[in-house]
Amino acid sequence: MIKRLSVKLHDTLARSIPERRVFLRSDADTRFIRVGPVAQVVAGGGAMTIVAWAIFATSILVMDSFGAGPYRDQTRRDLQTYEARLNALAHERDARAREARTAQDRFSSALERISAMQSDLLESERRRRELETGIEVIQATLRRTMIEREAATRKAERLAGRRDGDSATARGNGEAEERDGTVEFLAAALEDTAQARDRTAADAQAAADRAEDIAHELRLLRERNDDIFRQLEEAVAVSVEPLDAMFRKAGLDADRLLDTVRGAYSGQGGPSLPASLSTRGDATLTPEAQRAGRILGRLDELNLYRLAAEKTPFARPVEGGVRLTSGYGMRWGRMHKGTDFAGAHGTPILATADGVVSHAGWLSGYGRVVKIKHAFGIETRYAHMSRIRVKQGQRVSRGDRIGDMGNTGRSTGTHLHYEVRVDEKAINPMTYIKAAKNVF
Known part of the structure; x- marks a missing residue:
C-alpha cells in the first residue's frame, strides 16, 4: 500500500x-x-x-x-x-574624612595644651604652698620680735625706777660714785634697748609690707589658678562629651567599658601625680587641691576613653577611592551581615581597632579572610581579600594594613565585605563608623 x-x-x-x-x-x-x-x-x-x-x-x-x-x-x-551621585558621595566622604582628621588634630592639640596647663597648675600649687609657708614664718618672726620689744621696754622701766630710788637714798661719796656708774650703765642699756626697739619696729614694718606684698601676689596667683582651672575644666568637658556621646550612639555602655579599661590599667604613681590630689573630697585638702583632683579625675576619664576608643572599631576599614555598594540587612531574601566597600584591586585594608588576629586564611564563601579579636567581646571580619598581610596570633593596632582588596570566595566583583560582631552576634558596622563621625 x-x-x-x-x-x-x-x-x-x-x-x-x-x-x-x-x-x-x-x-x-x-x-x-x-x-x-x-x-x-x-x-x-x-x-x-x-x-x-x-x-x-x-x-x-x-x-x-x-x-x-x-x-x-x-x-x-x-x-x-547613578555615577554622578556616587562621585558626589565619594567627595562628601572625603570631605568628612578631612574634617575627621582636622578634629583629631584639634583633639591632639587640646591634649597637649591640657598637659602643659596641668604642669603650670602643679607648679603654681607648689609656689602657693611656698608663699604660705613664708608668710607663716614672717608672722612668727614678727610676733617674736614684738614680744622681745615689750620685754625690753618693761626691763628698761624697772631699771629707771631703781635708778631714781637709789639716787634719793644714796649716802657717801663711794655710794654716789657706784650709783653714777650704775646710772651710766643703765643709760647705755636704755639707749641700746631703744635702738633695738627701733630696729625691731623697722623690721616689723618691713615684714608687714612684705606680708602685704605676698598676700597680693597670693591673690593674683589664686586668680590665675582659677583661670587655669576654668580653662582646664572647659577643655576636659569639650573633649570628654563627644567621646561619651560616640560610645552611646554605638550602643555601648560607656561606664562598663571604662570600668573594664580601668581594671586593665590600674597602675598609678609618678612624679607628676601628687598623692595629695584626690577626687574623694578629703576635708584636709584645700579647695584648690580638691578642684585640681577633680580635674585630674576627668583627665583620667579622658585617657580611659582614648584607650577604649583605640580598642573599639570606630575607624573605617578602607580609605581613599572606595564606595559603599551594599549595606547591612536583608538582601535577595537572605541576611547580609556586613557592609560591602568596592574599590580597585589591591586597595589597602586597614584594622579598625587594636586587637589580636584570630584567623588569617581561606574560609568557605569568605575567600581569604582575616578575623581580629578586640576588647569588650568585639570581633571584626575582613573578607574576599586578594592578599593577607598578617598571621594568626599577631597583635595589630588601629590603622595597620592587614591585607589587600580582592574578589576571592563567593563574590561578584572586587570589594571588601566588612563585619562587626559583639559576643558572636553580627551588628551593623556603620553604627560604629557613623558614631565616630566628627570625633576622629
Whole structure:
C-alpha cells in the first residue's frame, strides 16, 4: 500500500517536475547523479525554509533595534546619574574624612595644651604652698620680735625706777660714785634697748609690707589658678562629651567599658601625680587641691576613653577611592551581615581597632579572610581579600594594613565585605563608623 502511494506520488511529481541529472566530470571519467522529483521538492522546501527563517530573524532584530533604542538611552542616562551621585558621595566622604582628621588634630592639640596647663597648675600649687609657708614664718618672726620689744621696754622701766630710788637714798661719796656708774650703765642699756626697739619696729614694718606684698601676689596667683582651672575644666568637658556621646550612639555602655579599661590599667604613681590630689573630697585638702583632683579625675576619664576608643572599631576599614555598594540587612531574601566597600584591586585594608588576629586564611564563601579579636567581646571580619598581610596570633593596632582588596570566595566583583560582631552576634558596622563621625 505504502509502496503504491510512493509510486503514484513519484509519477505525479514527474509530470510537473522532471528528473534532473547532475554530471561530474574528471580528467579520465564522467559520471552523473540523478535527482528525482521528491529530492527536488525536499531540497526546494529546505531552501525556502531557510530563506523564511532568515527573513523572520532579520525582522525581529530590526524591530528590537527600533524598540530598544529609547530604553538603552534611558538606561545610559540612569547610569550616568547613578555615577554622578556616587562621585558626589565619594567627595562628601572625603570631605568628612578631612574634617575627621582636622578634629583629631584639634583633639591632639587640646591634649597637649591640657598637659602643659596641668604642669603650670602643679607648679603654681607648689609656689602657693611656698608663699604660705613664708608668710607663716614672717608672722612668727614678727610676733617674736614684738614680744622681745615689750620685754625690753618693761626691763628698761624697772631699771629707771631703781635708778631714781637709789639716787634719793644714796649716802657717801663711794655710794654716789657706784650709783653714777650704775646710772651710766643703765643709760647705755636704755639707749641700746631703744635702738633695738627701733630696729625691731623697722623690721616689723618691713615684714608687714612684705606680708602685704605676698598676700597680693597670693591673690593674683589664686586668680590665675582659677583661670587655669576654668580653662582646664572647659577643655576636659569639650573633649570628654563627644567621646561619651560616640560610645552611646554605638550602643555601648560607656561606664562598663571604662570600668573594664580601668581594671586593665590600674597602675598609678609618678612624679607628676601628687598623692595629695584626690577626687574623694578629703576635708584636709584645700579647695584648690580638691578642684585640681577633680580635674585630674576627668583627665583620667579622658585617657580611659582614648584607650577604649583605640580598642573599639570606630575607624573605617578602607580609605581613599572606595564606595559603599551594599549595606547591612536583608538582601535577595537572605541576611547580609556586613557592609560591602568596592574599590580597585589591591586597595589597602586597614584594622579598625587594636586587637589580636584570630584567623588569617581561606574560609568557605569568605575567600581569604582575616578575623581580629578586640576588647569588650568585639570581633571584626575582613573578607574576599586578594592578599593577607598578617598571621594568626599577631597583635595589630588601629590603622595597620592587614591585607589587600580582592574578589576571592563567593563574590561578584572586587570589594571588601566588612563585619562587626559583639559576643558572636553580627551588628551593623556603620553604627560604629557613623558614631565616630566628627570625633576622629
